[in-house]
Amino acid sequence: MLSKKPIMNRTVLYKIFEFSSAHRLSSDKLTSEENWDIYDKCNNINGHGHDYYLEVGITGDIDPETGMTIELEEMDIKVNALLQQLNYKHLNKEVPYFKTTISTGENIIQFLWNELDKSFTNQQLYYLKLWETNNNYFELKR
């Protein structure tokens, strides 16, 4: 006889968030010429902007009372609290972390992961995907 119990009670809920930021790619370990060679137009002295999309995957057991992995409102509050620190900001100039860390997509997603992992305790954070443009994205998973 088949058991009614599912094989796995663990699921992942994904939700997409947006934020817009300006930044400039520049390394103080490189000369102006080297910076321009590596980062090209992303090294533009006055910066440039992106409309970022962030896909967040949260995992957990399905709550038998609600039938949900996590309440969407809780997810919104935690992610938006973090994205508010970046939204409509010049990352290099206004976000302390990126005053000393180059604001590449790789470093932005690392920052987002570390911060969200503090908010979503018990290893609830499972997946992040950061779209920088329509053609490129960065990914992290547990």
Ligand code: NI
């Ligand atoms: Ni850029």
